[in-house]
Amino acid sequence: MIQTGRLSGFVLLIVLSVLILLVIQRSRKGKVPEIRKLAGLDAIEEAIGRCAEMGRPAHFSTGWGGLSTEWAQQTIAGLSVLSYTYRVAARYKVPVFYTCCWAHMLPLVYDLGRQAYLAEGRPEDFNPDNIRYVGDSQLALMGGAMGTIAREKVAANFLIGAFFFEAIQLAEEGFAAGAIQVGGTARLYQIPTLMATCDYVLIGEELFAAGAYVTRDPVQIGSIGGQDLGRLLAFILTVLAVLSVSLGSRALVDLLKI
Amino acid sequence: MSALRAREIPISLFAFAVILLILGYFTTIRPLITAADYLKSFGVLLALIAVFLGVTDVLRVHLKHIAKRTPRQWYLSAWLIVSMLMMFAFGYVHKPTYDVLYARLYIPLSIGVGASIGYYLYSAFYRAFRIRNAEAAILFACAIIVVLRNAPVGEVIWTGFSVMGQWITDVPGAGASRAILIGAALGMVALAIRAMLGKEQGYLGGE
Numbered sequence: 320m321i322q323t324g325r326l327s328g329f330v331l332l333i334v335l336s337v338l339i340l341l342v343i344q345r346s347r348k349g350k351v352p353e354i355r356k357l358a359g360l361d362a363i364e365e366a367i368g369r370c371a372e373m374g375r376p377a378h379f380s381t382g383w384g385g386l387s388t389e390w391a392q393q394t395i396a397g398l399s400v401l402s403y404t405y406r407v408a409a410r411y412k413v414p415v416f417y418t419c420c421w422a423h424m425l426p427l428v429y430d431l432g433r434q435a436y437l438a439e440g441r442p443e444d445f446n447p448d449n450i451r452y453v454g455d456s457q458l459a460l461m462g463g464a465m466g467t468i469a470r471e472k473v474a475a476n477f478l479i480g481a482f483f484f485e486a487i488q489l490a491e492e493g494f495a496a497g498a499i500q501v502g503g504t505a506r507l508y509q510i511p512t513l514m515a516t517c518d519y520v521l522i523g524e525e526l527f528a529a530g531a532y533v534t535r536d537p538v539q540i541g542s543i544g545g546q547d548l549g550r551l552l553a554f555i556l557t558v559l560a561v562l563s564v565s566l567g568s569r570a571l572v573d574l575l576k577i
Numbered sequence: 578m579s580a581l582r583a584r585e586i587p588i589s590l591f592a593f594a595v596i597l598l599i600l601g602y603f604t605t606i607r608p609l610i611t612a613a614d615y616l617k618s619f620g621v622l623l624a625l626i627a628v629f630l631g632v633t634d635v636l637r638v639h640l641k642h643i644a645k646r647t648p649r650q651w652y653l654s655a656w657l658i659v660s661m662l663m664m665f666a667f668g669y670v671h672k673p674t675y676d677v678l679y680a681r682l683y684i685p686l687s688i689g690v691g692a693s694i695g696y697y698l699y700s701a702f703y704r705a706f707r708i709r710n711a712e713a714a715i716l717f718a719c720a721i722i723v724v725l726r727n728a729p730v731g732e733v734i735w736t737g738f739s740v741m742g743q744w745i746t747d748v749p750g751a752g753a754s755r756a757i758l759i760g761a762a763l764g765m766v767a768l769a770i771r772a773m774l775g776k777e778q779g780y781l782g783g784e
Contacts, residue, residue: 320604320605320606321603321605322602322603322604322605325602328603329603332599332603332766335766336766336770339766339767340770343770385624386624387620387621392768392769395768395772395780396768396780398779398780399777399779399780400779401779402779402780402782402783421624421627422627422628422629422630422631422632422634423623423624423627423630425630425631425634426630427780427781430781430782431780431781431782432782433782434781434782434783435782438782448638448641451638452631452635454631455628456687458687458690458691462690484691484694487697487701488693488694488697491697491701494704505757505761505764505765507754507757510757512698512701514705515701515702515704515705516701522757523757523758523760523761524757524760524761524763524764525764526764527764527765527767527768528764528767530768530771530777530779530780531767531771531777533779534779538771538774538776539771539776539777542767542770542771542776543767546763546764546766549763549766549767550759550760550763553763
């Protein structure tokens with residue numbers, strides 16, 4: 320019934336899902352967990368405000384991950400932040416350029432932008448031409464986004480999603496344009512790059528919490544509380560496994576490999 | 578709002594796809610595995626079909642620039658459309674010319690863009706390694722040791738760089754990486770649950 324070697328993973332997934340659903344249920348009843356401030360997300364409004372003051376646009380990229388690869392979750396999280404950024408930009412009347420490198424994302428981003436501007440009561444300010452499709456190649460993304468950042472002299476550069484080696488070039492171009500930069504990815508190899516180049520960075524899980532954080536919806540915040548219980552579970556399992564292996568027993572490690 | 582644009586449809590499709598892919602991955606039930614494989618292939622196919630949408634979009638945006646004679650843009654748009662149509666045409670009509678254009682023009686330009694990463698890395702890490710506080714000093718020291726471990730000259734200067742560099746990579750480096758990975762995996766599960774419940778709608782333009 321369950322594939323060999325995947326039983327423990329399946330059980331942990333079920334346990335984690337149940338924990339998250341339980342905390343969501345608690346949140347619905349009013350017991351909303353406290354979550355720490357995420358400077359990277361709080362900085363979005365500041366960055367858009369700076370764009371408005373300087374009369375310059377902003378640039379957003381969700382990276383090369385796309386929606387048809389294993390990195391789709393990070394792109395979805397990036398799109399949630401894009402939606403929030405569009406809303407803030409609509410309030411401040413700041414144009415946001417989005418460099419799109421996957422054609423299958425175009426309808427989604429058009430709709431997302433339209434809905435965000437509509438929600439802020441400014442549908443006429445949404446300009447679909449600011450969503451720039453550059454081709455499905457990673458190098459096209461690099462060239463296209465760098466060109467936009469340099470030519471439009473953006474005052475804010477958001478790099479949030481699944482990034483590969485294009486991250487360094489996009490961020491450095493943003494720095495050269497004098498933009499305030501907010502980065503975010505869960506790809507291990509690119510986290511140091513964004514840390515080195517951006518003013519604010521969402522690291523790993525912070526990226527996935529972004530959608531919930533910006534809405535402040537109790538149910539969504541509850542899921543982050545459930546995530547913390549999962550982290551506690553992972554911590555307990557790690558400590559127990561280290562102790563048992565140190566004491567000469569591999570029983571727990573073998574159990575986790577079932 | 579029409580039925581086809583209702584939020585519930587994409588959310589239901591998302592939930593169906595996630596559950597099917599999870600079951601296809603974990604279980605040995607053959608029909609579920611086959612259905613999950615079909616779904617993955619369908620996703621790739623859909624993405625490929627969307628390329629036509631991309632071409633249409635490029636034409637729409639850049640023809641508009643040409644028609645409006647947008648300053649400092651219209652001639653670049655014209656060049657882009659000519660290049661694109663030329664590659665299309667040669668790809669179907671005369672493959673050898675297409676191959677020459679691809680190998681002698683596109684590839685060298687791509688390599689040029691890719692190679693500039695080295696310069697950007699140096700300038701970015703120069704700024705990152707300016708010692709402004711204790712954390713930056715620790716980061717700088719670790720980076721120097723790991724660089725000297727990887728560079729052949731490090732071993733010549735002092736053999737200890739190899740041992741220290743290996744330890745930094747294997748112990749604190751691997752520990753921190755795993756912590757980030759576990760956190761990210763938990764975040765992904767929470768995001769998937771929120772999306773399946775229809776609560777996370779930011780990616781659909783909702784709140």
